[in-house]
Amino acid sequence: MRKKITIKDVARKAGVSTSTVSRVLSPRINNYMREETREKVLKTIKELDYRPDIRAQSLRGMGTKIIGLIMPDALNPFYQELAYALEEVCYKEKYGLLVCSSKNNITRELVYINLLERQKVDGIILTTVGLSETKLNSLTKRGIPIVLVDRDVPGADIPVMFTNNYLGGCQAIQYLIDLGHKKIACIAGAMNTLSSINRLKGYRDTLQKNGLEVNKKLVKKGKFTYKDGYRLMKELLGKYGHEFTAIFCLNDLVALGAMRAIQEKSKNIPSDYSIIGFDNISLSSISNPPLTTIAQPIKEIARGAFRTIKKAKRQGSLKKKEHRFWNTKLMVRESCRKIS
Secondary structure, three states: OOOOOOHHHHHHHHOOOHHHHHHHHOHHHHHHOOHHHHHHHHHHHHHHOOOOOHHHHHHOOOOOOEEEEEEOOOOOHHHHHHHHHHHHHHHHOOOEEEEEEOOOOHHHHHHHHHHHHHOOOOEEEEOOOOOOHHHHHHHHHOOOOEEEEOOOOOOOOOOEEEEOHHHHHHHHHHHHHHOOOOOEEEEEOOOOOHHHHHHHHHHHHHHHHOOOOOOHHHEEEOOOOHHHHHHHHHHHHHHHHHHOOEEEEOOHHHHHHHHHHHHHOOOOOOOOOEEEEEEOOHHHHOOOOOOEEEEOOHHHHHHHHHHHHHHHHHHOOOOOOOEEEEOOEEEOOOOOOOOO
């Protein structure tokens, strides 16, 4: 087995001190060194194939250049696309990314937070499934930069990056109303997150703003899954199918499940029912018919979260309770139609 090359080996072969090698490896202080010395050390590092111990670097305050992502559901295309966008950002910035899925389980979430902390990651990007503000604040006091994405925890002194979900709900319903729809059903997810609450509030407020009734029996709540979208759409069709002409689904997975239920009833989209989703996942553009939806700017959110972590590491602290909103965008495709 090959002997592990150490910083002392590099220093000995280059004819410099170990502190000089450390300075070469720390880009913050490279400017205080003669260029020929720096080049000699870099050449020696390459010749010996020296690999710095990232955890040792972290203990010296240099950081590991690794970020952790904890998402609630790895099977949800929205979080898959968030992870993909974040990985692209990390790759360009020469960072590594560790991805964990809590499976909507608070115990798993805490296990992964502790694991990432032991790995000395530079920060954690988290979509929490129920951490309290007390727990989150205790983590930041231990020096762990945490950024929340798509979820807010009132009272937690940490940055939050999320979409203007209320605006997205308003955009979806106003579009349907402008097409002539007056009776609009809604399939919502669990009401334990602000994103769900605000999308549903946008639905209700926009109906009322246009003088239309909010019919509680046309609002179904379940999980943000294809399976629940299918199940709840079947319930709506079975009991109230003649009482609505359009459906707003609070995410695209739910909408795709609802579309299947409609088509199994030998009904047509959009001539019988118009349907609109939320998220603009990749599948929404290739469904049959292509799904009209509200787009979240996933790439911008990923970049914002990454830059916040990187800035916190550079400055030594996070800007507490920073809220960054991104507006949604209506993506018009073929699942909605104008009615008289």
